[in-house]
Amino acid sequence: MAYPTASSADDLKTRRKAAAAESTRWLTGRRPSVADTLRQLADVATEDARDGYGTGGEVALLEAEVAELLGKPAAVFMPTGIAAQQSVLRVFADRAGTQRVAVHGLSHLLVHELNALEELHHLRIERLTSERRQPRPDELAAIPGRLAAVALELPLRDAGFVLPTWDELVIFAEACAQRGVPLHLDGARLWESTPYLGHSLAEVAALASTVYVSFYKGLGGLSGAALAGPEDVVAEVRRWQRRLGANPYTLFPYAVSARDGLRRVLPRMGELHDRAVELAAELDRTGFRVFPAPPHTNSFRVYAPRPAEEIELAAVRRMEATRESLVHSWLPADVPGWSWVELVVTPDTLAWRVDEVVKGFGDLLAD
Known part of the structure; x- marks a missing residue:
């Protein structure tokens, strides 16, 4: 041929x-047609759905639901996961006084975001590994010096949607804790990961300082993401959300569809x-x-x-x-x-x- x-x-x-x-x-x-999508949103929206610059309405309800699901004190909704993760890693870098962040070489943060962490936030990327598997504690230990954060993508999509076992995840989280480095979970598909890990969302999230989740992938929402973690970290993330232009006048259509995905698909x-x-x-x-x-x-x-x-x-x-x-x-x-x-x-x-x-x-x- x-x-x-x-x-x-x-x-x-x-x-x-x-x-x-x-x-x-x-x-x-x-995906349904635009008309069908709008009709579905109208059917599932609460009476007072509208937010104002990400405050109140369906956005506030969604943030409360996500915080409860992940067992975290607070959560913030954003239109994109890129903005959410840039924000939290910048917060950790400013707090730690170092720009060094450890990530997998196949992480979405590196492969699909036009080098945003370095270009916009001047973060210095330390690659744990670039092999098609999850990183190991010895690879973290091999990176000397002070780190602002470690980001772990669960599952690692560009390696074939691979996850660690639960025991491997616990050991890796413990290695971060012993080193005093915040562990951030890049959990765009974390919803889909709990059957294999054999533990609840809250149990998985408890291993990390902060967690990012997406709503338009496995849950089928229009768009949007959430960042969950300690109240003080989330408060600082909200400031970066504003700086990055990631809190438009209203976000309620995205929040409505995200909450619908949590109900129907999760x-x-x-x-x-x-x-x-x-x-x-x-x-x-x-x-x-x-x-x-x-x-x-x-x-x-x-x-x-x-x-x-x-x-x-x-x-x-x-x-x-x-x-x-x-x-x-x-x-x-x-x-x-x-x-x-x-x-x-x-x-x-x-x-x-x-x-x-x-x-x-x-x-x-x-x-």
């Missing part, structure tokens, strides 16, 4: 977009993780490879023994023929001739039988 040229690759993207628009069934779900995280484990096992028996095996959350990577250009063409052809959308675009893997994609199990995935999913993926190898 001839490999697509640059122009044919663009054509394939156009075909994928058109096929996705015509699809009537989506394995990982499809209780189902165990069910979603179970289905991810089941799907991964079946796909592994069908010629694919999955990582991690078994999945640590409701999301995992699927590797296929077929070049990305070929399997992507097969995927688009299948979408056009069946009007079913399985996953997003396939990407080249590190091993030549292989490709990979993320599979995120959502409540919509539960409407598919496991054998239907396996057959759909199998079609991409048989094309």
Whole structure:
């Protein structure tokens, strides 16, 4: 089979977009229309939903709920996780009198934010490791000198949504405490992590000084994030929120959808993780490879023994023929001739039988 040229690759993207628009069934779900989204928000909003610059209304209710769920004294809602995490790490750096922050080399903070920590806040990044796994206490110990904070992404998305075991997490947290360094949890997908860790959100959060959580990923909210921790730290974070322009005139639509996600989706995280484990096992028996095996959350990577250009063409052809959308675009893997994609199990995935999913993926190898 001839490999697509640059122009044919663009054509394939156009075909994928058109096929996705015509699809009537989506394995990982499809966001509702703007009109349906607004109607849903109107149905679930409280009578006095509106906040003023992030104060009162649904925002205050959401902050109280998050603080209780995470077992922290206070929480602040922000429109983006980038602003939330920049703010808290800047607070820790100012308090410690050092700009050195330890993070994983594959952390979202480094990979997807245009070097914001260094460019905006002049923080000095110390990499714990860049391997596709969670960092270890000995790697923390190998970084000499004073640190302002340690940030731990749970799960580590760019490594394949990997988590430490509960015991490993406890030991790492203890290493931070013994060194006197605040541990910050980058928990964009922390909601999805508790089934594997086997402990509640509050028990996980208790291991860290501060915790960031997101509302638009696993919970399906419009946007937004929260930062939870001690009252004095959260108060300082609010000041940085203002400095960063992260408290617009009102945030209530985001807060309403976030609270709706907490009600509807959070209780189902165990069910979603179970289905991810089941799907991964079946796909592994069908010629694919999955990582991690078994999945640590409701999301995992699927590797296929077929070049990305070929399997992507097969995927688009299948979408056009069946009007079913399985996953997003396939990407080249590190091993030549292989490709990979993320599979995120959502409540919509539960409407598919496991054998239907396996057959759909199998079609991409048989094309």
